[in-house]
Structure formats: C-alpha cells, structure tokens
Amino acid sequence: MPDAQSLQAIRTALGQRSVVLVGLMGCGKSAIGRRLAYKLVLPFVDADEEIEKAAGKSIEDIFAEHGEPYFREGERKVLARLLRSGPQVLATGGGAFMNDETRAAIAEFGVSVWLKAELALLVRRVGKRGNRPLLKAGDPEAVLQSLMDKRYPVYAEADITVESRDVPHDVIVGEIVESLSRALAVPSEVAR
Numbered sequence: 683m684p685d686a687q688s689l690q691a692i693r694t695a696l697g698q699r700s701v702v703l704v705g706l707m708g709c710g711k712s713a714i715g716r717r718l719a720y721k722l723v724l725p726f727v728d729a730d731e732e733i734e735k736a737a738g739k740s741i742e743d744i745f746a747e748h749g750e751p752y753f754r755e756g757e758r759k760v761l762a763r764l765l766r767s768g769p770q771v772l773a774t775g776g777g778a779f780m781n782d783e784t785r786a787a788i789a790e791f792g793v794s795v796w797l798k799a800e801l802a803l804l805v806r807r808v809g810k811r812g813n814r815p816l817l818k819a820g821d822p823e824a825v826l827q828s829l830m831d832k833r834y835p836v837y838a839e840a841d842i843t844v845e846s847r848d849v850p851h852d853v854i855v856g857e858i859v860e861s862l863s864r865a866l867a868v869p870s871e872v873a874r
C-alpha cells in the first residue's frame with residue numbers, strides 16, 4: 683500500500699480536480715469510492731445521492747414520476763456543479779459518463795477511473811438490491827448485457843481502467859491509487 687507521502691503527492695498532483703469513478707451498476711463505484719476517499723483523505727460524494735437531495739425524491743421516484751430524460755437532465759446539471767467543487771472522490775451514476783457534456787466536464791475537472799466488471803459479477807451484485815429502475819425494464823442480465831454493449835466502448839475512454847472483481851475492497855483501492863500515481867506522473871521515488 684502506498685505511504686502517506688505518495689498519497690500526499692497524488693493530492694498535490696490532483697489540485698482541484700476530482701477522482702471520478704465510472705462504470706455500470708454494481709461495479710463498486712460507491713463502495714470502492716468511499717474507501718478510496720478515506721485513503722486519500724478527500725471528501726466522498728455520490729452523485730446519485732446528490733441528485734436525490736436536489737430533487738427531494740429517490741431516483742426510483744424520479745424515473746417513475748418524470749421519466750428517464752428528466753432524470754438525465756438533472757444528472758447533467760448536478761454533475762456540472764459537483765465537478766466544480768473538487769478535490770474529492772466522486773462516484774457517478776452508471777449512465778452519467780454517456781453524456782457528451784458530462785464526459786467533457788469530467789475530462790476537464792477530473793481524472794476518470796472505470797471500474798470494469800464482467801457480466802456475471804454485476805448480475806450477482808445487483809441482485810442484492812432492487813432500487814435500480816433500469817433493471818426493472820426486463821431480465822436484469824439481458825438489460826445489463828445490452829448496457830455493456832452500448833457503454834463499454836465509451837467507458838473505455840476513461841483515463842484509468844481497473845478490473846472490478848471479488849477481491850477485498852482494499853485491493854481494488856490499492857490498484858486505483860497505483861494507477862493514479864502513474865497517470866498523474868507522481869515521481870517514482872515518492873510513489874514507492
């Protein structure tokens with residue numbers, strides 16, 4: 683695990699930029715993001731929670747009462763605001779990175795990390811909670827496969843890709859920290 687000096691070097695290299703986690707539902711953006719923020723001693727912000735606060739209702743209710751296009755517009759606005767208040771670790775909603783404007787804002791105000799996961803892992807993980815409206819449209823496995831086909835080529839534009847898998851959360855956090863050191867060109871004598 684990197685020492686305090688290399689974590690400080692990452693914070694310095696980030697400046698006001700955020701570490702922005704992207705990826706499909708269940709890949710671990712919230713669970714890993716929270717731990718990564720703790721490690722980097724940065725605030726953790728979950729965009730889905732911020733959208734719910736801004737709307738005063740749950741994502742499920744936003745989808746049910748107003749539809750997906752309304753949710754996406756709110757998501758774009760909330761992310762534009764959040765990205766201007768770094769540094770922080772920011773977990774995005776699964777669809778946020780698909781918006782061209784949001785993707786450009788993430789490139790400007792952040793370093794993006796894609797938590798790439800296989801279908802079987804996502805199916806296992808999302809089965810535990812039933813509050814994801816997109817997965818209610820049909821068989822969750824088929825929906826996730828279709829989202830993977832559409833989204834993985836776009837998620838691949840992220841600055842960093844880390845394989846999400848069933849290993850202790852801290853292993854994934856460690857890999858992100860190492861990739862951040864490399865991507866931000868933190869001097870190797872500090873990163874070691």
Ligand SMILES: Nc1ncnc2c1ncn2[C@@H]1O[C@H](COP(=O)(O)OP(=O)(O)OP(=O)(O)O)[C@@H](O)[C@H]1O
Nearest residue numbers: 707708709710711712713776807847848849850851
């Ligand atoms: N490395 C890991 N090992 C085991 N379980 C994990 C790991 N990473 C995440 N999980 C678990 O997978 C589930 C889904 O993770 P999480 O809610 O963080 O995904 P998410 O990407 O935020 O999803 P959403 O886009 O729906 O918000 C959680 O129960 C979480 O604890």
Ligand SMILES: O=C(O)C1=C[C@@H](O)[C@@H](O)[C@H](O)C1
Nearest residue numbers: 707730741775776777814815
């Ligand atoms: O993948 C998606 O499009 C979504 C993922 C969730 O994080 C929420 O933002 C919402 O349920 C939509």
Ligand SMILES: [Mg+2]
Nearest residue numbers: 711712730773
């Ligand atoms: Mg989440």
